[in-house]
Amino acid sequence: xxxxxxxxxxxxAGYRTAGHERRVLRGxxxxxxxxxxxxxxxxxxxxxxxxxxxxxxxxxxxxxxVELDGLPIARRSRAEIARSVAVLPQSLELPAGFRVAEVVxxxxxxHDGRWFGWGPEDQDAVADALRDADAxxxxxxxxxxxSGGERQRVLVALALAQExxxxxxxxxxxxxxxAHATGLLATxxxxxxxxxxxVIVVLHDLVLAGSWAPRVVVLxxxxxxxxxxxxxxxxxxxxxxxxxxxxxxxVTEGGRRVLVPHVPTGR
Amino acid sequence: MSATTAVPSLxxxxxxxxxxxxxxxxxxxxxxxxxxxxxxxxxxxxxxDAVAIVVHRLTGIGPVTWPASAETIVWELRLPRxxxxxxxxxxxxCAGTVFQALLRNxxxxxxxxxxxAGASLGAVVALLLPVATAGWLGIGLVQTLxxxxxxxxxxxxxxxxxxxxxxxxxxxxxxxxxxxxxxxAGVALLIFSSGERLAAVISWLLGSLAGASWxxxxxxxxxxxxxxxLLLLRWRRLNALLLGEGPAAHLGIEVEREKRVLTVxxxxxxxxxVAVSGTIGFVGLVVPHLVRxxxxxDHRLLLPASLLYGAGLLVVADLGARxxxxxxxxxxxxxxxxxxxxxxxxxxxxxVEDRP
Amino acid sequence: MALRRxxxxxxxxxxxxxxxxxxxxxxxxxxxxxSAADSGPPPSVAPSAAAAAYPVTLTDDTGRDVxxxxxxxxxxxxxxxxxxxxxxxxxxxxxxxxxDFDDYPAEVAxxxxxxxxxxxxxxxxxxxxxxxxxxxxxxxxxxxxIEQLDGLGLxxxxxxPESLEEVYADIELLGRALDRASExxxxVAGMEERVAEVVxxxxxxExxxxxxxxxxxxxxTYTAGDGSFLASLLExxxxxxxxxxAQGVLDTETLVAADPRLILLGTASYxxxxxxxxxxxxxxSARAGWAELAAVRDGAVVPYLDDIVTTRPGPRIVDGLEALxxxxxxxxxxxxx
Numbered sequence: 001x002x003x004x005x006x007x008x009x010x011x012x013a014g015y016r017t018a019g020h021e022r023r024v025l026r027g028x029x030x031x032x033x034x035x036x037x038x039x040x041x042x043x044x045x046x047x048x049x050x051x052x053x054x055x056x057x058x059x060x061x062x063x064x065x066v067e068l069d070g071l072p073i074a075r076r077s078r079a080e081i082a083r084s085v086a087v088l089p090q091s092l093e094l095p096a097g098f099r100v101a102e103v104v105x106x107x108x109x110x111h112d113g114r115w116f117g118w119g120p121e122d123q124d125a126v127a128d129a130l131r132d133a134d135a136x137x138x139x140x141x142x143x144x145x146x147s148g149g150e151r152q153r154v155l156v157a158l159a160l161a162q163e164x165x166x167x168x169x170x171x172x173x174x175x176x177x178x179a180h181a182t183g184l185l186a187t188x189x190x191x192x193x194x195x196x197x198x199v200i201v202v203l204h205d206l207v208l209a210g211s212w213a214p215r216v217v218v219l220x221x222x223x224x225x226x227x228x229x230x231x232x233x234x235x236x237x238x239x240x241x242x243x244x245x246x247x248x249x250x251v252t253e254g255g256r257r258v259l260v261p262h263v264p265t266g267r
Numbered sequence: 268m269s270a271t272t273a274v275p276s277l278x279x280x281x282x283x284x285x286x287x288x289x290x291x292x293x294x295x296x297x298x299x300x301x302x303x304x305x306x307x308x309x310x311x312x313x314x315x316d317a318v319a320i321v322v323h324r325l326t327g328i329g330p331v332t333w334p335a336s337a338e339t340i341v342w343e344l345r346l347p348r349x350x351x352x353x354x355x356x357x358x359x360x361c362a363g364t365v366f367q368a369l370l371r372n373x374x375x376x377x378x379x380x381x382x383x384a385g386a387s388l389g390a391v392v393a394l395l396l397p398v399a400t401a402g403w404l405g406i407g408l409v410q411t412l413x414x415x416x417x418x419x420x421x422x423x424x425x426x427x428x429x430x431x432x433x434x435x436x437x438x439x440x441x442x443x444x445x446x447x448x449x450x451x452a453g454v455a456l457l458i459f460s461s462g463e464r465l466a467a468v469i470s471w472l473l474g475s476l477a478g479a480s481w482x483x484x485x486x487x488x489x490x491x492x493x494x495x496x497l498l499l500l501r502w503r504r505l506n507a508l509l510l511g512e513g514p515a516a517h518l519g520i521e522v523e524r525e526k527r528v529l530t531v532x533x534x535x536x537x538x539x540x541v542a543v544s545g546t547i548g549f550v551g552l553v554v555p556h557l558v559r560x561x562x563x564x565d566h567r568l569l570l571p572a573s574l575l576y577g578a579g580l581l582v583v584a585d586l587g588a589r590x591x592x593x594x595x596x597x598x599x600x601x602x603x604x605x606x607x608x609x610x611x612x613x614x615x616x617x618x619v620e621d622r623p
Numbered sequence: 624m625a626l627r628r629x630x631x632x633x634x635x636x637x638x639x640x641x642x643x644x645x646x647x648x649x650x651x652x653x654x655x656x657x658s659a660a661d662s663g664p665p666p667s668v669a670p671s672a673a674a675a676a677y678p679v680t681l682t683d684d685t686g687r688d689v690x691x692x693x694x695x696x697x698x699x700x701x702x703x704x705x706x707x708x709x710x711x712x713x714x715x716x717x718x719x720x721x722x723d724f725d726d727y728p729a730e731v732a733x734x735x736x737x738x739x740x741x742x743x744x745x746x747x748x749x750x751x752x753x754x755x756x757x758x759x760x761x762x763x764x765x766x767x768x769i770e771q772l773d774g775l776g777l778x779x780x781x782x783x784p785e786s787l788e789e790v791y792a793d794i795e796l797l798g799r800a801l802d803r804a805s806e807x808x809x810x811v812a813g814m815e816e817r818v819a820e821v822v823x824x825x826x827x828x829e830x831x832x833x834x835x836x837x838x839x840x841x842x843x844t845y846t847a848g849d850g851s852f853l854a855s856l857l858e859x860x861x862x863x864x865x866x867x868x869a870q871g872v873l874d875t876e877t878l879v880a881a882d883p884r885l886i887l888l889g890t891a892s893y894x895x896x897x898x899x900x901x902x903x904x905x906x907x908s909a910r911a912g913w914a915e916l917a918a919v920r921d922g923a924v925v926p927y928l929d930d931i932v933t934t935r936p937g938p939r940i941v942d943g944l945e946a947l948x949x950x951x952x953x954x955x956x957x958x959x960x
Contacts, residue, residue: 082519
């Protein structure tokens with residue numbers, strides 16, 4: 001695979017509200033190859049969500065170019081993009097009255113289907129998605145009865161039902177406890193191995209990012225200030241620059257480097 | 268890729284059996300309602316005769332054993348009225364379902380962004396115009412202006428609510444409310460100065476199928492049928508919109524375009540319905556809710572079911588209206604619909620069903 | 624695949640609906656095999672005395688030309704005034720449908736009602752198999768109903784007289800329609816004579832400004848409209864009518880400014896509580912602003928019990944005129960008739 005699945009070149013992007021423009025991304029260059037796993041870190045407002053939006057084609061660029069599988073994303077229809085790219089938003093309220101399997105089936109929307117039903121490909125995709133997301137047992141449950149962790153698994157299944165080559169997730173671990181958060185990341189690794197899907201995850205937890213991601217990208221004020229393996233990226237200078245916090249570096253028994261924030265307790 | 272064997276009985280969406288039951292039941296309901304409405308009435312035509320008349324007219328079969336007046340009543344009066352009722356009921360229920368999903372508002376009905384107010388204004392203007400032709404009130408003019416008024420209003424509301432980033436649902440609702448109020452004020456003013464035409468105006472506003480005729484059916488039915496057929500095909504997009512506009516976009520839907528298309532299609536059906544039968548209330552609001560209680564929120568089944576039960580219900584309501592002395596059907600739907608709606612609200616408030 | 628079934632059934636349902644509407648439009652907007660008023664030999668406007676009275680082309684009060692091809696045997700009347708004309712011309716036995724409001728002559732009580740509570744039941748009209756339908760104008764018979772009946776090919780005459788002359792004309796019109804022209808002439812002549820008597824009797828008398836109250840609610844009085852039939856009757860009866868706007872609406876301020884000398888309570892014809900003169904006076908004086916009216920102070924408030932004949936534009940309209948004259952000029956037109 002020589003062609004990266006996603007390539008951003010000098011991308012500028014932002015939001016326009018009532019008269020003035022807020023530029024969030026200022027010149028971002030990024031290439032992600034097929035099957036890569038990538039964690040995106042950065043302070044609030046640094047542009048992480050915008051970065052995902054640009055890669056999903058839902059946020060248009062003001063400058064620069066975005067290519068998906070070699071083709072400019074602007075030239076692709078939403079449905080085309082949705083067949084390759086699945087996005088898990090920060091929060092998603094599931095509509096009442098549906099069962100889990102029905103919601104996951106909505107992931108089949110971008111794929112041309114029958115007029116009035118679901119075909120065997122859809123059935124298979126949904127079954128695979130539920131299994132891969134470890135949500136098989138939830139298939140018949142009403143969505144309003146799910147716990148937070150269960151809901152997260154269902155959302156992953158929903159994304160997987162699209163049969164994407166690129167999976168974008170915006171802070172999926174924020175509301176999860178340690179067990180569920182690590183479980184989710186483990187699932188993502190498993191998915192990448194099983195389906196070859198490219199995974200880009202925005203994380204806020206430096207420790208989790210350090211222990212999971214083979215590649216970390218750090219954003220600061222709309223620019224990428226670090227891009228590489230965690231050992232190289234997760235250094236105190238970067239943490240100070242990106243987050244404005246002082247950190248201590250620790251090395252685990254397994255030899256991994258983690259950053260531990262310094263909490264000024266005044267003692 | 269085939270892993271269905273790993274998950275033995277994965278079936279999503281309502282089971283095939285359930286779908287068949289609901290759709291089949293709906294079709295049966297419509298058929299029964301239509302049959303009842305064609306065979307029952309104030310003039311004592313026997314059930315057998317009524318059926319025989321319809322068969323005779325459609326196929327030419329059978330000796331003619333009934334008086335010409337009976338044939339006129341069944342074929343020229345009752346049958347067009349029944350067909351109009353089915354088509355209007357289906358159109359309104361379908362439009363109501365679509366607006367409830369699109370606007371993510373359970374109180375939405377087909378009139379919420381203005382077609383009723385616009386159609387009313389058009390119709391009342393036509394009713395009050397002193398038409399020079401032989402003293403009649405230009406009946407064709409009423410339907411035409413009502414349809415144009417309804418559709419135009421929705422397009423105006425869409426245009427007003429459209430911003431640079433798209434058409435936010437809340438803006439659409441507010442613009443619809445504002446325009447509706449404005450147009451309703453115009454209607455009220457016209458009512459005030461309607462003089463002897465008041466009865467005709469009120470009757471139209473209440474909604475009635477009494478003026479149904481084959482020429483009207485020929486004009487309105489294709490519009491409504493085409494609209495709801497196209498809407499039926501969009502069930503996946505309607506489901507996705509229930510997740511929210513962002514997630515729907517990620518699922519491949521051109522959200523802004525889809526909102527416009529859905530609005531225009533639903534407005535077409537609504538305007539055509541209102542043009543031929545006045546502003547019949549509650550069908551578009553209550554039928555989707557009732558059907559959703561039984562069938563669930565999946566539009567794959569909800570839309571066709573709403574359509575069928577809306578058609579059947581309006582035909583039944585009109586039969587009741589006829590037998591109750593020629594009351595406008597809008598009165599019957601309001602009398603039945605309002606208590607139903609209150610009952611639905613109570614269910615919601617007391618937490619019987621899932622809260623949105 | 625099991626999932627195909629709902630799709631199939633839905634398609635069937637849709638096809639059913641399509642098919643029904645398609646089939647239904649095929650025969651086109653039909654007229655029944657009943658006597659088509661629009662076909663037949665070219666109409667000839669036959670003079671009333673000639674032997675060949677049919678077919679005859681008549682122009683009704685809305686300008687429609689209607690061909691009557693044979694003497695009508697089954698008549699449906701959609702307004703009491705039309706019924707009365709038919710009966711006055713001696714064709715009462717031909718009536719097969721009337722309104723539930725018809726009350727004169729007594730025989731019509733036995734005729735089936737096709738109009739119930741002012742709502743025309745088109746099915747019942749058609750079921751009566753009429754060869755002539757008499758409708759009323761000015762939305763008394765809704766124009767939608769008229770159009771529907773017209774569309775079904777029923778011969779339909781719309782009558783809407785707005786003056787005595789027009790009542791005479793309608794009587795003559797029906798006379799020609801029913802081949803009762805001589806009866807019509809005689810009826811009209813009799814009416815004209817009685818009217819002349821009234822006019823002669825009140826000639827030269829002072830004309831009081833008179834308010835004829837049709838209805839009163841919430842501070843607004845409904846009376847004779849400006850230039851209306853009722854206004855002309857009041858004039859013929861020797862009064863100067865106090866009229867409202869074109870619809871007959873009169874607000875209290877205008878009423879007080881005009882200060883009529885005589886008030887005739889047409890509402891007393893329907894409201895028992897106003898039938899007694901003293902009660903009527905008391906009720907009326909209690910209305911805001913009315914106590915100061917000249918008519919009230921003088922006690923010239925008359926419960927008027929003949930509103931029906933005064934407002935029904937048929938043969939008995941002259942009875943109404945006479946009742947008005949008695950009420951306005953009791954000294955001049957007291958015990959006559």
